[in-house]
Amino acid sequence: MVDLAIRMLLHDKLRFAITVAGVIFAVALVLVQSGLFLGAMNNASIAIENIDAELWVTSRHATNVDFAQVFPDGVVNRVRATPGVARADNLLVSFATIALPTGAQEMVEVYAMEDFREWGLPWHVVEGNVADLRRGPYIMLDESSRTRFGDFAVGEFRELMGRRMEVVGRTREAFSFTTTPIAFMSLPVLRALWSPQLDRGTHYVLVKLAPGADVERVRAELRRKLPYNDVLTRAEWAERSRDYWITKTGLGLNMYITVLLGALVGVVIVAQTLYGSTMEHLREFGTVKAIGGSNSDIYIILAKQAAIAAVIGFVVAELPTWALQPALARMGLQLIVPMHIHVATFVGTVVLCLLAASIPFRKISQIDPALVFRS
């Protein structure tokens, strides 16, 4: 099998390595940036998706689950009295200061309920019993807080808002987009910490529907009864929370620009090295034309070279992406790259490399095959 494209490519190994390095850099940048963004987006809605509530009653125009607005806690009674509602409870989500053993102070995001067990919250308990939270000034801390708060163990004490509390359990995968570590405590304890602001207030009312109840009908009734609140399905609320971070903070634009720049860098490097290589092999391409080769023969050579660089670059770039995952996890960052992102990045890499090959091709398609006669 005589493959001029591959032979030409491998004939100048350094140039080929530079081309592949360009693709690796671009692909790794796109995958890691997308993965971190999706990881952050996952954090933005992970609580909503794991809490066992079909409907959420929030303050009017609430933006995301982390930045909650207070409304009267009596709303929960009106929700409970609505046909089709099996259970409704208040949920408080509030930031609090936590004093660390080092003497430093940090922020912790607290989820507080009367009875967590009914709502599948926390959704991943590593150690301890959720029921213990109801017994008094106790907290469960997520393991991810170790990065910021240092190591901790069940039975130790931490000071929240100036009040000493015992750590009675550890959770896992309770993240927030804000990266503030999450703790769980009982609703009366949090109210006491924030008294009097939260004495008669709540941030959310979680709604569980009765078997067979129509979610849209219940929601319509709740909206009628609660004109100063929003009533959202789990999916809507999760999407609204993610959208807030994507569109309102510029993070989405930031991500798209980084991905675009990564792709652009890849295209420029591939186009530049292919162009340089093509100029060096101009006489060979002229020979291909002189002996009867068509422009498509030449484009096939260039396209094959670009595609090989794309495939090898993509495969190699996957390695650091995978290797980074555990290291980032230890830093409390999630790198989530679903299969469709891998596929889209692969297709994008190949397509962009082929487009990059079209730049030297334009040059070659115009060369005079008579150059083969020149000394």
Next chain:
Amino acid sequence: MSAAYALPALTHTVLAEDVTKRYHDGRHVVEALRGVTLAIAPGEVVALEGPSGSGKTTLLSILGCILSPTSGRVTVAGVSAERASSAELAAIRRRYIGFVFQQFNLFPSLTALENVIYALKVKGVRRDARRQAEAAIEAVSLSDRRDFLPRDLSGGQKQRVAIARAIAGNPPLLLADEPTANLDSDTAGRVLSLLHGLVRERGHSLLVVTHDRSVRSIADRVATIRDGRLAT
């Protein structure tokens, strides 16, 4: 050894009639060829001589369907190249013409044999390419060097590979541009002898553009070009 590409009985393998070629060089018009008429019969060897800038390479390019004339007609193997598109000219080159270049123009990343195989593939030979390439390499007595890259071959050996590539596929017309210019006189003599033997044996027509007077020894006819005009 198979004969050159089977053609219907033709008086001429290549025929140029009243060919002119003008270039624009800035504001000036350069007339490289002025009413050139040249016919080469099947199996004929013609040496084309002339001083530098006389129009030799331009005529070779036009006969090889690499350049189109400004006016006049060119017919290769009975196929008119007049008003042919670049794709049609490429098709004529693939089917009917083999080139031997002064600079050899071998693909440096391919071995001697692969250079010939690749040319055959460009010409559309797929299944039989390897066997035909091996036969061409054998015809130029390079079987023992067939797996060498061009950088590991001497100048004479490179030109023999170039000749093997030109004759592969048995085109009726061979066009050689200064094939001995980069060779010492002994090697040049051997290459000319080889070329002559192959042409005689296989029935190709051959036009050799040259400054080298020794090419006359293999030519049936010498054509001289001066200031774009042919004097046979």
